[in-house]
Amino acid sequence: MRNYTKHYINGEWVESSGSETMDVINPATEEVAGRISLGTQEDLDRAVKAARDAFPHFSTTSKEYRIELLEKIAEEYKKRKDDLIEAITEELGSPVGITENVHYKMGLGHFETAAEQLKAFEFTERRGGTLIKKEPIGVSGLITPWNFPTNQTSTKIASAFAAGSPVVLKPAELTPFAAVILAEIFEEAGVPKGVFNLVNGTGETVGNGISSHPDIDFVSFTGSGAVGQKVSENAAKTIKKVALELGGKSPMVVLEDADVKKAAKAAVTNVVLNSGQVCTAATRTIIPKKLHDDFIAAVQEVLPGYPVGDPNGPNMLGPLVAEKQWDRVQGYIEKGVEEGATLVAGGTGKPDGLEKGYYVKPTVFTDVKNDMTIAREEIFGPVMSVLTYEELDEAVAIANDTVYGLAGYVVGEDEETLQDVASRLQAGRITVNNAKMDFTAPFGGYKQSGVGREWGDYGIEEYLEVKAVLGMPS
Ligand code: NAD
Numbered sequence: 001m002r003n004y005t006k007h008y009i010n011g012e013w014v015e016s017s018g019s020e021t022m023d024v025i026n027p028a029t030e031e032v033a034g035r036i037s038l039g040t041q042e043d044l045d046r047a048v049k050a051a052r053d054a055f056p057h058f059s060t061t062s063k064e065y066r067i068e069l070l071e072k073i074a075e076e077y078k079k080r081k082d083d084l085i086e087a088i089t090e091e092l093g094s095p096v097g098i099t100e101n102v103h104y105k106m107g108l109g110h111f112e113t114a115a116e117q118l119k120a121f122e123f124t125e126r127r128g129g130t131l132i133k134k135e136p137i138g139v140s141g142l143i144t145p146w147n148f149p150t151n152q153t154s155t156k157i158a159s160a161f162a163a164g165s166p167v168v169l170k171p172a173e174l175t176p177f178a179a180v181i182l183a184e185i186f187e188e189a190g191v192p193k194g195v196f197n198l199v200n201g202t203g204e205t206v207g208n209g210i211s212s213h214p215d216i217d218f219v220s221f222t223g224s225g226a227v228g229q230k231v232s233e234n235a236a237k238t239i240k241k242v243a244l245e246l247g248g249k250s251p252m253v254v255l256e257d258a259d260v261k262k263a264a265k266a267a268v269t270n271v272v273l274n275s276g277q278v279c280t281a282a283t284r285t286i287i288p289k290k291l292h293d294d295f296i297a298a299v300q301e302v303l304p305g306y307p308v309g310d311p312n313g314p315n316m317l318g319p320l321v322a323e324k325q326w327d328r329v330q331g332y333i334e335k336g337v338e339e340g341a342t343l344v345a346g347g348t349g350k351p352d353g354l355e356k357g358y359y360v361k362p363t364v365f366t367d368v369k370n371d372m373t374i375a376r377e378e379i380f381g382p383v384m385s386v387l388t389y390e391e392l393d394e395a396v397a398i399a400n401d402t403v404y405g406l407a408g409y410v411v412g413e414d415e416e417t418l419q420d421v422a423s424r425l426q427a428g429r430i431t432v433n434n435a436k437m438d439f440t441a442p443f444g445g446y447k448q449s450g451v452g453r454e455w456g457d458y459g460i461e462e463y464l465e466v467k468a469v470l471g472m473p474s
Contacts, residue, residue: 002034002087004176007043007200008183010050011193017042022173022202027093027319028311028357034091036176039201044168044209047197051139051166052215054194059136059164063118066162070115072189073161077108079188080181087177088149093318093357094274095311102274106437107150107178110455113439114158117457121162123464131472134464136164137241138217141210143203143231144179145223146172146321147277147380152222152245153179155443155454157196160220163463166195168216170206172223174321203227211235211242218463221245222279225448243452243462245279245444247378248406251399252282253421255392255412260291263411264298266434267384270409272306272362275317276382277325279449280407280429284368284375286395289388292366296344296386299364308351308359319358320381326358329381333363336374341365341385370398378404392417396424405446407431428453 005021006013016037026033037043077084081104088099125132140160144152153171160167171179179198186196199206207227211219211234221231222245235242252270254263270282287295311318320326333348346363360381368375368385375385389395399408408425410418410432422430428444442458444450452462 001032002177004034004180004200005037007037007039007047008196008198009043009047010197011187016040024091024174024176025322026090027321030356030358034177036173036200038173039170039199039206041205041209043199043201044206044213047168047199048139048213048215050194050197051168054166054192055136055139058166058192058195061164063121063123066164067115067118069189069191070111070118070158070161073185073191074108074111074115076185076188077111080185083181084150084178087181088175089311091175091177092146092149092321093311095313095315095318097314098274098316103148103150106148107154109437109439110151110154110158113456114162114460117440117460118162121457121460126474129470129472129474131469133467133469134461135467137463137465138165139215140165140167140463141213141216141219142167142169143207143210143219143221143223144169144171146174147274147279149175149178150182153182155459156220157182159454159459160463161191161195162460165218165463166197168197168199168210170199170201170210173200173202176200207231208234211240212237214238216240218242220452220454220462228450243454244450245452245454246406246448246450247404248279248281248445248449249284249376249378249402249404250280250282250407250409250427251284251286251402251425252409252411253395253399253425254285254287254291254295255410255414255417255421256288256291257414258291258412260294261298263287264295264302266409266411268299268302268306268362271384272317272382275320275360277321277380282407282409283379283383283385284370284399285384285386286398287386287388289390292388296366300345303345303362303364306362308362309354317362317382320360321358323358325380326360329360329379329383332374332377332379332381332383336365336368336372336383336385339372339374340367341372341374342367346383370401376402392421396421400424400426403448406449
């Protein structure tokens with residue numbers, strides 16, 4: 001049982017000024033795995049003050065210093081590998097193999113990439129007699145969701161540190177463990193006092209507190225659209241810059257010349273990762289009508305290769321993060337059946353033998369129309385909707401007929417068609433066939449999937465202001 005009831009403010013672990021705590025539930029066992037304090041406005045004010053006080057020095061540190069700091073963080077992060085994997089598996093229910101290969105590695109990737117990208121990053125540019133300078137934006141408030149406890153925190157923190165901006169982090173209250181370990185890593189790595197501050201708590205108090213705080217200059221938020229809107233509204237009152245990484249309903253367009261088995265594998269792998277709790281999940285698989293029956297047969301063949309069960313075993317899917325999330329996913333599966341989609345795998349209820357824990361069955365619907373609820377709303381569970389097309393233009397139209405634009409996927413053989421579809425999809429990140437992860441590639445959404453970009457140099461830019469100095473002798 002983890003007792004994480006202290007906040008990390010100004011380089012110290014401190015008691016909360018309030019007395020409210022919250023239990024953190026292990027979703028695989030439904031038992032209490034730890035406890036956090038629910039921070040107060042006073043706790044937040046202390047953290048913001050610490051960050052503000054750290055700003056004058058940290059913002060003027062050299063690029064070389066910050067590269068070394070990020071490299072030191074990456075080294076310390078590696079030393080805490082086992083602790084991070086244990087904590088994330090416990091709080092999120094993610095299977096250990098996925099925790100190591102996805103969650104642990106993504107967090108590390110962001111620190112390593114930020115250090116590397118910073119080496120080539122130019123903070124000044126000359127245009128004749130004008131000097132253009134990029135300067136740290138000030139104090140950044142970071143608000144993160146529960147589905148990737150190290151990825152979202154690390155990409156924000158790495159970019160902020162690279163830019164020279166001190167931060168106040170409020171991680172998701174459902175999965176706060178990894179952030180505590182990150183704070184310990186930063187302490188070991190020698191992050192100066194006040195540069196990193198962690199205040200646990202609810203969105204209502206600490207989240208709203210961050211977005212409306214007059215002493216916070218920039219808010220980077222990852223989470224749902226509804227909360228993103230609230231963050232924007234609050235931030236507008238002090239004309240604060242915001243970056244929003246929100247939801248998605250991403251399409252995977254399978255081309256006519258695709259190898260059906262490979263396509264089915266790509267579709268299933270993508271939709272079951274992290275039990276479907278992925279903002280970029282390809283939840284709408286758009287396939288040629290003539291490949292339909294073969295594709296569904298291939299999906300049914302592939303699915304048993306992704307067993308659901310105890311995250312401490314060799315399973316590919318663990319439970320969903322919380323009971324509320326389980327109920328929500330069940331509701332969508334019911335809705336899919338009600339609205340006339342055909343269930344070809346999974347369905348409501350828990351998988352056999354998994355009565356305890358928030359486990360769901362990987363579920364596949366076909367005969368889905370793009371106006372059905374399951375094709376329009378983000379489910380955040382392992383639920384695939386299969387839609388068909390006759391002409392490629394129709395596939396692209398279906399793919400783009402969504403309020404979201406976070407990611408898109410194209411699977412097939414012909415290079416030209418792959419490129420053509422990739423360029424016509426309205427989304428911030430397109431993956432062609434099974435392209436591997438690139439930490440330097442910008443990440444963010446079109447349309448209601450967000451504002452701004454994270455990862456690599458694009459991520460660093462978010463934490464900078466641009467100053468033009470005219471009349472500089474050359
Ligand atoms: P959420 O919006 O409920 O919560 C996200 C964070 O915001 C949490 O830390 C929460 O405590 C906080 N919060 C809640 N109310 C707040 C308020 N009024 N002001 C400020 N902060 C507040 O989202 P969630 O359920 O934790 O995460 C799931 C959502 O996140 C999904 O919609 C998913 O698509 C999205 N997401 C997006 C990305 C991306 O990069 N685009 C990545 C992961 C998740």
